[in-house]
Amino acid sequence: MRIKQISIFLENKSGRLAKVTSVLGENSINIRALSIADTTDFGILRLIVNDPDKAFNALKEAGFTVTSTDxxxxxxxxxxxxxxxxxxxxxxxxxxxxxxxxxxxxxxxxxxxxxxxxxxxxxxxxxxxxxxxxxxxxxxxxx
Known part of the structure; x- marks a missing residue:
């Protein structure tokens, strides 16, 4: 009954969200749901994806600060x-x-x-x- 959610810390800079989605796409990871909470300096992108472990590793390797939450x-x-x-x-x-x-x-x-x-x-x-x-x-x- 627990679902793994991936959370990514994003600086509020042009292209950061595009980079996340590009990394996921390049790794054949499909987004099922998402939410973004932001401040003036940073945001937290929360994702439900079809393969959370693969997404976590791909984003980590791409240099993003990533966590997994149930x-x-x-x-x-x-x-x-x-x-x-x-x-x-x-x-x-x-x-x-x-x-x-x-x-x-x-x-x-x-x-x-x-x-x-x-x-x-x-x-x-x-x-x-x-x-x-x-x-x-x-x-x-x-x-």
Missing amino acids: VIAVEVPDRPGGLAGALTVLQEAGINIEYLYAFLQKATNAALVVFRVEQLDEAINALQNNGIRTLEEKEVYSL
Whole structure:
């Protein structure tokens, strides 16, 4: 149920994001989801890719500062209020969300939300016990 997310520290300079995506493309790594958080001096690019270990190594070899973090991918209904159910479950379980980002699946009417939480196993259990589906690594990497 844990998904590996790759995080890359990027200086706010022209071409840095293009270089990351070029390195990934040259290594046949496909981006499944991404998020960028930035300040005036730097940004953090968070990626879900089809082969996180290969991406980590390729980006490291290209000189990027890269980390790998475990996150969870949760399926929620793609409708108004769909996300609220999962958030309520986590709130009631006392689980803090550090950040999240979402993307749509191609073949269903569901959205996928990537959560970074403090208590990963507790979050997975709470969600599953409340009928909210968390996705396996292979499912997410093969989207």
